[in-house]
Amino acid sequence: MKVDMRLQGKRLVYRFEDWLAAVRRIDRTQIVIIIGLTLLSAFMLLPLVYLFNHAFKPLHELLLFPPTFIVNEPTMQNFTDLMALTQTTFIPVSRYIFNSVIVTVLATAGMVFTGSLCAYPLSKHKFPGGNWFFGAIMVSLLFATEVISIPRYVVVQSLGIMNTYLGHVLPMIALPVGVFLLKQFMDQVPNELLEAAKIDGASEVKIFLRIVLPLVTPAMATITIIAFQTAWGNAETSTLFMQDDAMKTLPFYMGTLTSNLANSVARQGAAAAGALIMFLPSLIIFLIYQRKFIATMAHSGIK
Amino acid sequence: MAKILFNHVYKRYGKYKEVAVNDFNLQVEDGEFLVFVGPSGCGKSTTLRMLAGLEDISGGEIYIGDTVVNDFSPKDRDISMVFQNYALYPNLSVYENIAFGLRLRKLPKHEIDLSVKRAARVLEIENFLERKPRELSGGQRQRVALGRAIVRKPQAFLYDEPLSNLDARLRVQMRSEIISLHKKMGVTSIYVTHDQVEAMTMGDRVVVMNKGVILQVDTPERLYNRPNNIFVANFIGNPPMNFIPGKLQEGSGGLEFHTNRFALLLTKQHAGQLRKQNLIDKTVILGIRPEHISFEENEIGGNPQSLISGVLEFGEFVGSDRYYHLKIGMESLLIARAHPKYHFNDGMKVTAAIDMEKALFYHKETENLLTD
Numbered sequence: 001m002k003v004d005m006r007l008q009g010k011r012l013v014y015r016f017e018d019w020l021a022a023v024r025r026i027d028r029t030q031i032v033i034i035i036g037l038t039l040l041s042a043f044m045l046l047p048l049v050y051l052f053n054h055a056f057k058p059l060h061e062l063l064l065f066p067p068t069f070i071v072n073e074p075t076m077q078n079f080t081d082l083m084a085l086t087q088t089t090f091i092p093v094s095r096y097i098f099n100s101v102i103v104t105v106l107a108t109a110g111m112v113f114t115g116s117l118c119a120y121p122l123s124k125h126k127f128p129g130g131n132w133f134f135g136a137i138m139v140s141l142l143f144a145t146e147v148i149s150i151p152r153y154v155v156v157q158s159l160g161i162m163n164t165y166l167g168h169v170l171p172m173i174a175l176p177v178g179v180f181l182l183k184q185f186m187d188q189v190p191n192e193l194l195e196a197a198k199i200d201g202a203s204e205v206k207i208f209l210r211i212v213l214p215l216v217t218p219a220m221a222t223i224t225i226i227a228f229q230t231a232w233g234n235a236e237t238s239t240l241f242m243q244d245d246a247m248k249t250l251p252f253y254m255g256t257l258t259s260n261l262a263n264s265v266a267r268q269g270a271a272a273a274g275a276l277i278m279f280l281p282s283l284i285i286f287l288i289y290q291r292k293f294i295a296t297m298a299h300s301g302i303k
Numbered sequence: 304m305a306k307i308l309f310n311h312v313y314k315r316y317g318k319y320k321e322v323a324v325n326d327f328n329l330q331v332e333d334g335e336f337l338v339f340v341g342p343s344g345c346g347k348s349t350t351l352r353m354l355a356g357l358e359d360i361s362g363g364e365i366y367i368g369d370t371v372v373n374d375f376s377p378k379d380r381d382i383s384m385v386f387q388n389y390a391l392y393p394n395l396s397v398y399e400n401i402a403f404g405l406r407l408r409k410l411p412k413h414e415i416d417l418s419v420k421r422a423a424r425v426l427e428i429e430n431f432l433e434r435k436p437r438e439l440s441g442g443q444r445q446r447v448a449l450g451r452a453i454v455r456k457p458q459a460f461l462y463d464e465p466l467s468n469l470d471a472r473l474r475v476q477m478r479s480e481i482i483s484l485h486k487k488m489g490v491t492s493i494y495v496t497h498d499q500v501e502a503m504t505m506g507d508r509v510v511v512m513n514k515g516v517i518l519q520v521d522t523p524e525r526l527y528n529r530p531n532n533i534f535v536a537n538f539i540g541n542p543p544m545n546f547i548p549g550k551l552q553e554g555s556g557g558l559e560f561h562t563n564r565f566a567l568l569l570t571k572q573h574a575g576q577l578r579k580q581n582l583i584d585k586t587v588i589l590g591i592r593p594e595h596i597s598f599e600e601n602e603i604g605g606n607p608q609s610l611i612s613g614v615l616e617f618g619e620f621v622g623s624d625r626y627y628h629l630k631i632g633m634e635s636l637l638i639a640r641a642h643p644k645y646h647f648n649d650g651m652k653v654t655a656a657i658d659m660e661k662a663l664f665y666h667k668e669t670e671n672l673l674t675d
Contacts, residue, residue, distance in 0.1 A: 192390035195357050200404035200451070201378035214394035 055079075055276035062268050078273035085270055091245050093253065097277070100232065100250040103168040104281075107231035110169055112223055115178035116216075120208055122179070123186035124194060134183065141176045149240060156241050167241040168249070172231055178223040185219035186212060221292035228285050233278070254278060305368035305458045307331040307354065307491060313362035314349050314515075323349050325515040327363070331459075331493060336485050338506035339495045342538070346515035347495045351461050354493065356380050367458055378407075383452035387464040389444045391436040391451075397423075398432040401450045408455075422450040425484070442473045449481070453488065460485075462494040466501065478505060499539050503527065511535045529663070533670040536590050536663065542626055542638045545596070547589045548667065551582055556608065560589055564632040568608035570659050573674050577664060580673060587673065588665040593626060595661040596639035598653065612654045613637060615647050629653065 026034070049069060054062070056074040082093055121127065122134050152171050161167040189212060197207045213220070238252035257271045308331070314324035324346040331337050339347035352358040354365055356377035364371045372380050383404075391400050398419055405415045423429045426446040436444055445465060452460055462481070466474045482505055485492055496502055502509045503523040511518045511526065511534075519531040530536035536544045549562040551569075558574035560567045567589075569577070577587070596611075613629035616636055625643045628636040639655050647653055664673045 190388060190390065192386045192388055193392060195355075195377075196384065196386060196390040196451075197392070197403070198357070198377040199355060199382065199384050200455075201407040202403075206407065211392055211394075 051272075051276060051279060054272040057269070057272065059269055062272065078269035081267075082270040082273045082277075085267065091248075093250075093274075095246060096248060096250045096253040099165075099168075099247060102165060103234075103237075103249055104228060104231040106165060106169045107172045107234075108224060108227040110173040111175040111178055111227035111230070112220060114173055115175050115223055115227075116182055116213065116220065118179045119182035119186055120212060123183045124189075124191070124212070134179075137176050137179050140174075141180070145236060149236070153240055162241050163244045163247050165247075168234075168237045168247075171237055171241070172234060175223070175227055175230070177226060181219050181223060182216060185216040189215050218292040221289040225285055225289050229282060232281060250274075250278060305491060306333050306366070307459060307493070308366040309350070309354075309363070310366070311363035312350070312353065312360060312365060314346070314353060314358065315361040323515050324353070327515075327517060329510065329517065329520065331491060334489045334491055336482070336492045336494065336505060336507045338502040338509045339493065339512060340497065340499055340502035340509055340538075341512035343497055345512040347497075347510075347512050348463055349515075350512075351384075351463055351493060351495050354380075354459075355382060355384050355461055381458045382461055383455055383457040383459075384461040384463065385445075385448045385452050385465045387467050389436070389448045389468075391444055391447055393436055395435075396432065397428065397434055397436065397439070397447050397450075400436065400447055401454050404451065404455045418454050419450075422454040425453070425487075426450050441469050442477060445469065445477060449484065453484070456490075458491065460490055460492040462492065464496055465494075466496070467498075474501075481505070499541070503539065511538060513538075529672070529675075530590075531672050533588065533590070533665050536665075540592060542593055542640075544590045544592050544663075545637050546635070546665075547591070547631075547633060547637070548586055549589060550584060550586055551577060552584060558583070559608070560587075562633070565611055566608065567611075567657060567659060567662075568606070569662075573659070573662070573664065576674050582673065586667050588667055588670075590663040590665055591657055591661065593638045593640040595658040596637070597656045597658065598639070598641050598645050599656070606656070609657045609659050610654050611637065611657060612652065615649055615651045615653055617649050618647060627653070629655065 046069070053069060053071040055078055056076070057071045058073055058075045058077060061068065061072060085093070118137075122130060156162060156167055156171060159170070161170065193211055193215075194207055197211050202210070233251055235249070235251040235255055238248040242248050242252075254271070254274045257267055257274060309327045309329045312324060312327040313322065315321065316323050327346075327350055339350065341347050349358060353360050354367075356372070356375060356379075360373050364373055366372065367380060367382070391397075392403065395403065401419045401422055402415050405418060410418075419432075420429070423432055426449055428443060428446050428450060431439060431443060431447075436447065439447065445468075448465070465481075466477055469477060478501060481494075494501075494505060503526070506523060508520060509523055509526050510520045513534055519526060519535045521529075526535065526539050530539060530544075533546065537546075547562060549560045549567075552559050552561050552566075554566065554568070556568055557571065558569045558577065560569060577583075611629075611631055613631040616628045616630050618628070619626040620643065623643070625641050625645065627639045627641055627647065629639060631637050637655075665671065666673055
């Protein structure tokens with residue numbers, strides 16, 4: 001398509017004028033609020049800045065007291081350390097990363113898939129006991145993971161899926177928050193749309209895939225983020241169900257890097273590098289979906 | 304295209320099995336444009352939704368053509384429906400919205416394209432085919448919804464209050480467009496509305512419903528001139544019909560209708576019919592439309608036994624007419640339609656003549672029509 005440069009230019013001018021008009025309308029309280037919020041968000045950003053800088057600090061800067069925020073002599077040493085560290089052991093760190101990626105992809109897909117399949121009938125099909133069922137799902141939100149880890153262990157053990165990827169994925173696959181969010185979103189989809197689709201000749205599957213799912217994409221994006229976070233940061237399944245070291249994931253390995261050692265001073269550099277590796281995918285996923293994520297939060301009234 | 308038949312159809316709702324539609328019997332002729340009208344909650348939408356297959360039928364049978372469709376799913380009934388809130392798929396373009404049903408039926412691509420474009424041309428939405436529904440105005444959205452309905456060439460069109468979300472001017476315009484569309488396609492149509500003006504102007508026949516029961520099925524003319532009962536008389540027409548309770552008594556010139564304030568002489572025909580039903584000295588309700596009350600001098604001079612005098616409460620000027628609300632010593636005011644040339648001041652004493660030929664008499668308890 002040909003782009004009309006003059007029109008584009010004009011639009012830019014209009015946008016600037018709109019912005020100026022908005023700026024002119026700002027009153028004193030708003031200025032205070034804007035400055036306050038800006039400072040607050042800068043403060044919120046500090047851990048991220050620290051995380052990024054920390055990963056590139058050489059050893060002498062890492063253990064500096066008082067600690068510095070900004071790295072003086074950036075180095076890749078920590079990352080090489082992290083890679084080298086595991087060459088002396090059985091399992092290279094790349095294996096943990098690989099496991100993590102596999103588990104995260106499978107678990108995220110599984111959580112989103114089952115979550116949406118579960119939410120649709122709860123929202124759009126009235127059946128006896130439906131509310132009770134939804135209530136039960138909500139109650140399951142209240143249990144701390146520690147409470148259910150023993151029954152979980154029994155289940156995983158008797159299913160015979162210890163030391164398999166399924167052993168990672170299956171315990172995570174039910175995501176009550178996801179069901180809740182998706183149900184709230186699907187409730188907003190007008191019934192007339194589904195009825196129109198039915199009259200148009202659509203089957204339940206077609207209605208679900210072509211009408212309902214596209215309309216709840218913001219919620220789907222949000223759940224993708226939540227599911228990703230849960231799966232990517234999850235060390236529990238590695239701790240409990242994986243005796244084979246080759247099946248454990250990165251978060252578990254990160255934990256062993258520092259906390260298993262008595263004084264927690266050694267391998268600080270490798271740990272900092274690992275922390276950044278752990279954090280980056282979350283950031284990327286969030287940046288991709290952030291617009292929709294924020295839309296969901298505005299919609300659902302959940303902070 | 305097909306006949307539609309409702310045979311003793313019932314709908315019961317909820318825990319207590321409240322009856323929403325009660326013994327609904329109706330035959331819709333092939334190619335007819337039938338309107339269901341009634342106040343909200345009267346069961347008109349429920350009936351339509353049962354026909355569409357969106358609600359279960361609690362009792363009776365519904366036929367489309369010669370087939371009982373009670374247990375058919377909506378997609379197998381070969382009908383299409385237009386909803387009040389348009390129900391366009393927001394994630395699909397206008398083109399895809401119209402094509403949705405055809406794609407599900409796995410029609411060849413070129414055929415879909417041809418049908419969609421033809422429907423778009425008829426409805427003058429060719430320029431919006433690539434847009435999303437949210438980029439359209441209310442009227443345009445309703446056209447798309449119509450396009451989605453006509454493109455499938457169904458046995459019947461069902462309209463569920465399709466114009467209620469439009470502004471007044473657009474509603475009038477779309478009303479005539481739907482009618483001309485119906486004339487062109489000749490498909491059996493059932494149209495649900497709570498707006499009596501829509502019902503009167505659009506329907507070949509109109510079904511007036513209240514509390515799940517059919518009160519009258521008739522042409523708009525018959526419905527207006529000879530409403531079967533007080534509810535229909537009150538519901539159809541704006542401003543509504545006047546109702547005056549009074550006693551029937553034999554007078555010197557014939558049967559008279561007496562209130563505490565005035566007496567009106569009945570026509571011979573009415574008198575005969577009422578006498579036959581043994582209603583002498585009983586209370587009945589007289590119904591008279593505002594336009595059958597006149598301020599014309601020759602009529603007021605004509606028959607002194609058809610006059611009502613009252614005090615003018617207020618007048619409403621609506622352009623071609625003027626409506627006067629008169630206090631005649633009854634609970635409710637008497638509304639009379641007059642030519643705008645008559646200009647009375649509020650509080651004036653006026654005399655109006657009632658056209659007793661046009662008067663209707665209703666039973667006090669059953670509220671049914673007593674005269675022809």
